[in-house]
Amino acid sequence: MKLLVKFFTSLNIFTKRLGLCGNVGLIAGAIAGTFLMFLDMRQGGLIMNTTEAVQVALMLTLFTWMFIQFVLVILARLTFRSVAIPSFVNCLLTCFAVVFIVRALGLYVIAWFIGIVVGIIIGMLLCRINFIFNRLIKN
Amino acid sequence: MACIERRPRCGAANSPAIPEPITRIGSVIGIIASIAGAAGGVIKGLETVGGIGVGLGGASGGAISGGLAGIAVIIIVGIYAFDRCVGTKGLRECVAGVVSEIVQDFTEWTEELFPFTAMHDRVDVVVKSRYWDVLEDGQAKVFCTEEEPPRRSEIMRNYFFTKRVCDTMTGAQIGVGIGAVGGVIAAAAIGAAIGCATVILCIFALLLAALVAAVAALVGALIGGQIAKAISDDTSPTSGGQEIAVGDLITIHGNMVKREFDENANVMWWVSSSSLSGTAPTSIPSNPFSYCEIDDVFTMDSCSRG
Numbered sequence: 001m002k003l004l005v006k007f008f009t010s011l012n013i014f015t016k017r018l019g020l021c022g023n024v025g026l027i028a029g030a031i032a033g034t035f036l037m038f039l040d041m042r043q044g045g046l047i048m049n050t051t052e053a054v055q056v057a058l059m060l061t062l063f064t065w066m067f068i069q070f071v072l073v074i075l076a077r078l079t080f081r082s083v084a085i086p087s088f089v090n091c092l093l094t095c096f097a098v099v100f101i102v103r104a105l106g107l108y109v110i111a112w113f114i115g116i117v118v119g120i121i122i123g124m125l126l127c128r129i130n131f132i133f134n135r136l137i138k139n
Numbered sequence: 140m141a142c143i144e145r146r147p148r149c150g151a152a153n154s155p156a157i158p159e160p161i162t163r164i165g166s167v168i169g170i171i172a173s174i175a176g177a178a179g180g181v182i183k184g185l186e187t188v189g190g191i192g193v194g195l196g197g198a199s200g201g202a203i204s205g206g207l208a209g210i211a212v213i214i215i216v217g218i219y220a221f222d223r224c225v226g227t228k229g230l231r232e233c234v235a236g237v238v239s240e241i242v243q244d245f246t247e248w249t250e251e252l253f254p255f256t257a258m259h260d261r262v263d264v265v266v267k268s269r270y271w272d273v274l275e276d277g278q279a280k281v282f283c284t285e286e287e288p289p290r291r292s293e294i295m296r297n298y299f300f301t302k303r304v305c306d307t308m309t310g311a312q313i314g315v316g317i318g319a320v321g322g323v324i325a326a327a328a329i330g331a332a333i334g335c336a337t338v339i340l341c342i343f344a345l346l347l348a349a350l351v352a353a354v355a356a357l358v359g360a361l362i363g364g365q366i367a368k369a370i371s372d373d374t375s376p377t378s379g380g381q382e383i384a385v386g387d388l389i390t391i392h393g394n395m396v397k398r399e400f401d402e403n404a405n406v407m408w409w410v411s412s413s414s415l416s417g418t419a420p421t422s423i424p425s426n427p428f429s430y431c432e433i434d435d436v437f438t439m440d441s442c443s444r445g
Contacts, residue, residue: 001312002225005217011166020157023165030172034207035349037179039342042200042335052338059339063346074249075215075256076158109183112176116169 021127022120024087027071028064028094029119033112035060036099040108048103057099065091090126094119142289142431143268148275149283149291159399160218167214175207201330202323204345205352209319212356216315219255220308222400227408229396232273234295234407235440236266237419237428238387239284243375244301245368253357254364255311259301259409260376262383264391265292265428267437279397279405284427292430297391297407303371310367311360318359322352378413386425388416388433390441414441 015023039056040046048056065088072083097118102111240263244250250257265284266274274281274293282294326348333344376383383389393407416437419425423432 001217002221005214005221008167008170008214009163009218011169012163015162015165015169016157018162018165020161023157023161026165027168030168034172034175035204035342035345037176038200038204038345039338041179041182042341042345043338046338048338055339056342059342059346063350066350071161071164074253075164076161077249078158109180110176112172112179116172 018120019124019127021086021090021123021130023123024068024072024090025094025119025121025123025126026116027068027119028091029098029115029117029122030112031064031067031115032057032060032095032098032119033102033115035063036102036111036115037108040111046108053099053103054096057096060095060099061088061092064095086126086130090123093126094122097122141435142429143434144289145268145271146288147271147281147283147291147293149281149293158402160215160222163218164215167211167218171207171211171214175203196331198327198331200335200345201348202327204330204348205323205326206319208326208349208353209322209356212353212360213315213319216255216308216311216360220312223257223259224305224308226394227396227398229394229408230276231392231411232395232407233390233392233442234264234266234270234273234297235390235437235442236264236270236295236388236430237433237437238383238385238389239263239265239294239428241376241383241385244304251365252361254307254368255315255360257304257307257364257368258298259304260299260374262297262299262376262389262391262410264295264297264389265430265433266295267434267440268292268430269434270295270442273395274405276395276405277397280401280403282404284429286427286429290429290431292428292433295391295406296401296404297393297413298409299376300409301374303368303373306371307364307368311364314359314361314363314366315356316359317363319352319356321359322355325355326352376410378415381415383413383415384418386419386428388419388437388440390414390416392442416440 068087072078073080098115102114242261244257271293284292329348330344335341391410391413393410395405396408397403398406
């Protein structure tokens with residue numbers, strides 16, 4: 001178990017640099033991308049119209065948000081009030097971006113990778129916007 | 140002696156803003172997604188290049204989805220077991236002060252529901268000002284009382300190894316394994332039952348399969364952890380056989396480490412020995428205690444410092 005834990009946490013040096021929003025984005029993006037890949041494999045070549053893509057993105061948002069609440073509130077002991085809305089926005093933007101980018105490119109086989117990259121970018125951007133916004137309010 | 144001019148260095152410049160285990164879970168999910176993605180790529184390659192039909196069926200799709208969720212929960216429980224019950228080599232240190240708070244294991248409902256998150260008994264000590272350098276060592280985060288300077292004081296967290304916590308971890312690890320197996324079977328059944336007639340039904344089946352498997356693994360951890368907890372003895376932090384209480388003047392020897400789960404603060408993980416030197420007089424302010432009085436009333440502690 002010790003070796004298994006060490007292996008699965010070996011990216012910790014990298015994830016530490018992402019900040020809280022970056023990590024939330026990474027988790028949401030990785031989960032959304034992986035499920036999209038499975039969905040493609042399960043359907044044997046996924047073709048979605050816009051309505052279906054929106055529905056899939058919403059379902060992924062709900063699922064990833066629930067998982068992230070478990071991580072942030074139960075495990076990291078942050079308050080639900082402080083993280084519920086920001087993390088929902090992060091999950092919503094990440095899942096929609098992942099679904100529509102992967103759908104546009106048709107690259108379902110690497111959806112998990114696109115999910116990780118898009119999630120990190122959106123998460124870190126949200127943190128940056130929040131930081132700038134807070135500084136403007138202070139000034 | 141009273142209060143001193145030097146201000147305690149509360150908080151820290153080098154302290155991360157991300158509470159653990161978020162970054163570890165980020166790593167776990169990233170690696171699981173990569174492994175699943177690589178496996179998916181190989182299957183796709185076989186289908187495209189080799190012409191071999193390896194498409195996912197209803198049961199296998201659900202089982203894989205549930206299996207990944209189960210593995211994620213197993214690793215998360217493992218992270219906690221590894222953190223709580225494997226000692227970290229640090230520096231042998233000694234601090235002295237007054238006990239300001241005692242947090243026993245299983246005090247929060249989340250620790251009962253998710254027993255793998257239980258923490259060892261913790262004794263918080265408002266230390267004498269001469270030990271501030273110890274707490275601030277290595278640019279660590281420093282916990283402080285909320286009083287205004289010059290009465291603001293530094294607090295050290297001291298963890299007493301609690302066997303019940305590690306017994307619970309063992310039980311939770313066994314339980315999560317059994318629960319995950321059951322979860323995968325249930326996930327396969329869900330995948331087969333719901334099927335994949337439409338895109339929405341298909342993604343719903345995959346997500347539900349993962350959710351059921353994760354919940355089954357967590358229920359396994361709950362049952363296993365609670366059984367192990369019930370068998371193990373309930374103990375309180377003691378010093379020389381005497382139960383430690385808030386207001387006790389205490390000297391603590393232990394292994395000091397900078398712990399990520401404590402926001403990168405220097406903590407005693409774990410206390411190796413401790414000695415009590417009476418109780419703080421009732422005449423001094425105790426809500427909160429301050430080094431201003433403790434320095435005076437606790438002049439002779441058991442640390443061999445000059």
